[in-house]
Structure formats: C-alpha cells, structure tokens
Amino acid sequence: MDDYLLIRKAGRRRLSLKIDEEGRAVVVAPLWVPKRTVDEFVASNARFIERRRESEKLVAREAERLGAYTEEDIKRLKKVAREKLSAAVPKFAEALGVKYNRITVRYQKTKWGSCSSAGNLNFNFLLADMPEEVLEAVAAHEVCHLKNMNHGAAFYRDLDKICPWHKSARKWLKEEGSVYHRRYGMYLSGGVRGE
Numbered sequence: 001m002d003d004y005l006l007i008r009k010a011g012r013r014r015l016s017l018k019i020d021e022e023g024r025a026v027v028v029a030p031l032w033v034p035k036r037t038v039d040e041f042v043a044s045n046a047r048f049i050e051r052r053r054e055s056e057k058l059v060a061r062e063a064e065r066l067g068a069y070t071e072e073d074i075k076r077l078k079k080v081a082r083e084k085l086s087a088a089v090p091k092f093a094e095a096l097g098v099k100y101n102r103i104t105v106r107y108q109k110t111k112w113g114s115c116s117s118a119g120n121l122n123f124n125f126l127l128a129d130m131p132e133e134v135l136e137a138v139a140a141h142e143v144c145h146l147k148n149m150n151h152g153a154a155f156y157r158d159l160d161k162i163c164p165w166h167k168s169a170r171k172w173l174k175e176e177g178s179v180y181h182r183r184y185g186m187y188l189s190g191g192v193r194g195e
C-alpha cells in the first residue's frame with residue numbers, strides 16, 4: 001500500500017484525493033469511512049497519483065532551475081502588473097462597452113484574476129512575468145465577468161470576440177502556471193535564488 005496522509009472531516013460525504021507539493025497523496029475522508037475502504041480508494045487511484053507525482057516533480061525541477069523570486073522581483077512584478085493591467089483592462093472594457101471600478105494586484109494561490117459584483121477587478125501580479133497574451137487573456141476574462149457573472153454561453157461569446165486567443169492562453173496557464181506559484185512559494189519560505 002502506498003503511503004498517504006489521511007485527514008478525517010465531519011460533514012464530508014465522500015472521499016477526495018489530491019497530491020501536495022511534496023508529492024504526497026492526501027485523502028480527505030468522512031469520519032465514518034473505514035480505513036480499509038480508504039486504502040482501496042488510494043490503490044484504485046494509483047495511476048492518477050503516479051501521474052500527478054511526476055508532474056509535481058517536473059514543476060519543482062523547473063522552479064528550482066529558474067530560482068525563487070526575490071524581494072526586488074516581487075516589487076518589480078507588482079509595478080509592471082499594475083502598468084500592464086491598467087492598459088489592458090480599459091482596452092477590453094471599451095471593446096465590450098462595460099465599465100469597471102478599481103484594479104488591484106495581489107497574490108492569490110488559486111486564482112489568476114477575479115471580479116467582484118461591485119466591478120472591482122483583482123489580478124495576480126505573477127501575470128506580469130508571463131507572456132503578454134496570457135496577461136491580456138486573464139484581463140479579458142475578468143472584463144467579461146463585468147457583463148456576465150457566470151461562465152455561460154454569452155460569457156464565452158464575449159470572450160471569443162474581444163480575446164480570440166483565450167483558449168491557448170488558458171492552456172498555457174494550466175501547463176506553466178504552477179512553476180510561477182512554486183517560485184513565489186520558494187520566495188515566501190526564504191528559498192535561494194537559482195542561476
């Protein structure tokens with residue numbers, strides 16, 4: 001049996017599985033599920049665990065090669081992100097005929113951008129270190145939320161119109177984004193900069 005970390009939580013109704021940054025399998029289980037059932041669940045997901053571990057390893061290796069972000073990097077990225085997004089957002093907002101309120105940049109682990117019902121747009125400043133089209137696609141995505149709060153057909157019609165390359169940008173983020181998060185994590189934990 002593969003090693004895994006078991007977390008039991010009241011109120012959970014089913015088993016869930018994820019791989020953490022150290023490549024360890026973490027299972028969250030309801031209180032009542034027997035250990036044996038959890039073992040079987042982990043065993044039946046062995047291939048998924050192996051695949052996720054491999055990709056975590058690649059991310060870690062690439063992040064180490066590029067090195068942790070430094071204090072100066074972060075300052076520069078925040079500044080550049082504000083500049084680039086202050087140019088991209090009005091451009092897309094005008095193309096779509098919508099108004100926005102405020103643009104802020106900060107770090108978020110789970111989102112590249114977000115849009116509040118008050119019309120405030122928030123972006124992850126790590127976007128400033130990515131290809132221009134990726135930053136623009138995230139800006140366009142959030143601008144579309146000013147008109148459509150969900151991801152329905154109308155949302156994607158608007159996004160296709162103002163940012164025809166959004167799908168390839170999304171794919172890029174899915175494949176490459178974790179390396180940026182990892183390098184920021186290394187900065188937070190005081191990692192040393194690579195070559």
Ligand SMILES: [Zn+2]
Nearest residue numbers: 141145150151
């Ligand atoms: Zn969205």
